[in-house]
Amino acid sequence: MRKKNKYNKATPQPKSKPNFTGQHLLHHPRTIKQLIGTIHVQPDVTVLEIGAGTGRLTFPIAERAGKVIAIEIDEEFVKSLRIKAEAYPHVTIMQGDIRGLRLPSEPFCVIANIPFSITTAILDKLLGVEGKSFQRAALILERGAARRFTQRAQLDPRLLMWRMHYLFEMKTIVPRTHFAPPPSVDAAIVRIARRGHPLVPFKEGRRFTAFAVYMLHEPKLAAAHALKGIFTPAQLRAVLQHTGVDREQTVASLSLEQWAALFLAMLRHVAPYRWPRG
Ligand SMILES: C[S@@+](CC[C@H](N)C(=O)[O-])C[C@H]1O[C@@H](n2cnc3c(N)ncnc32)[C@H](O)[C@@H]1O
Numbered sequence: 016m017r018k019k020n021k022y023n024k025a026t027p028q029p030k031s032k033p034n035f036t037g038q039h040l041l042h043h044p045r046t047i048k049q050l051i052g053t054i055h056v057q058p059d060v061t062v063l064e065i066g067a068g069t070g071r072l073t074f075p076i077a078e079r080a081g082k083v084i085a086i087e088i089d090e091e092f093v094k095s096l097r098i099k100a101e102a103y104p105h106v107t108i109m110q111g112d113i114r115g116l117r118l119p120s121e122p123f124c125v126i127a128n129i130p131f132s133i134t135t136a137i138l139d140k141l142l143g144v145e146g147k148s149f150q151r152a153a154l155i156l157e158r159g160a161a162r163r164f165t166q167r168a169q170l171d172p173r174l175l176m177w178r179m180h181y182l183f184e185m186k187t188i189v190p191r192t193h194f195a196p197p198p199s200v201d202a203a204i205v206r207i208a209r210r211g212h213p214l215v216p217f218k219e220g221r222r223f224t225a226f227a228v229y230m231l232h233e234p235k236l237a238a239a240h241a242l243k244g245i246f247t248p249a250q251l252r253a254v255l256q257h258t259g260v261d262r263e264q265t266v267a268s269l270s271l272e273q274w275a276a277l278f279l280a281m282l283r284h285v286a287p288y289r290w291p292r293g
Pocket residue numbers: 035036037038039040041042065066067068069070071072086087088089092111112113114127128129130131133
């Protein structure tokens with residue numbers, strides 16, 4: 016006979032509804048219109064909406080897009096979305112956590128008021144290898160994050176890598192009062208679009224990140240000094256001249272184009288054993 020195990024009881028299930036974070040519903044008609052109008056959506060476009068809530072964006076998007084895939088984690092929201100979507104055969108409501116769902120294989124755009132707490136995870140998914148078919152996005156982000164993603168000086172290697180492949184543009188600040196309930200901080204609309212010509216090839220993403228991590232170890236250092244660890248003195252003279260990087264210019268002040276030119280020069284002229292490793 017099996018011994019009775021005091022730990023072998025069924026785990027009690029929480030009775031209350033799970034408390035999903037980031038449920039700040041957009042209620043301001045002008046901001047809704049502005050967000051949707053941030054990217055060009057026409058009847059042949061598939062739009063993925065992340066965190067559809069009660070559908071305040073979903074159905075206005077459906078008026079323009081050929082196909083809408085709306086993801087929502089909250090079961091109650093999903094039930095009401097499915098009822099509303101009965102009148103829209105081109106809208107698919109999917110329940111789940113965006114982080115675990117497969118992205119569309121056909122070219123798609125994203126329009127979303129995302130939960131701020133998982134901003135990096137969402138961007139990692141869209142802009143990384145999983146997002147091969149991702150084209151462009153209009154996103155509401157927390158204002159501070161929006162500023163970090165779009166500012167000129169980039170100190171985060173991953174952000175820098177994304178910006179080699181995508182254009183980031185801050186469109187407008189969205190006051191916290193445009194949401195119910197309001198979040199603790201203001202938000203902003205950011206447009207992201209795949210570059211027609213990436214500044215460095217997609218397949219070099221990991222190498223570029225390793226290069227950026229190495230260079231950004233001391234952002235206030237002169238870039239020429241940091242580059243001495245990679246290029247020989249003769250190569251360095253030539254590469255500074257070719258990229259227009261001043262001897263005194265700090266790593267933090269390099270433009271995106273200079274980052275790309277320095278990295279490509281390293282691939283072209285430096286022996287691989289001298290490349291920074293991830
Ligand atoms: C900021 S609200 C936006 C709701 C709606 N789109 C709007 O603008 O009114 C974010 C939504 O994302 C949902 N959500 C939170 N975490 C999620 C996740 N991991 N995957 C999918 N949806 C999520 C929340 O339940 C919430 O409805």
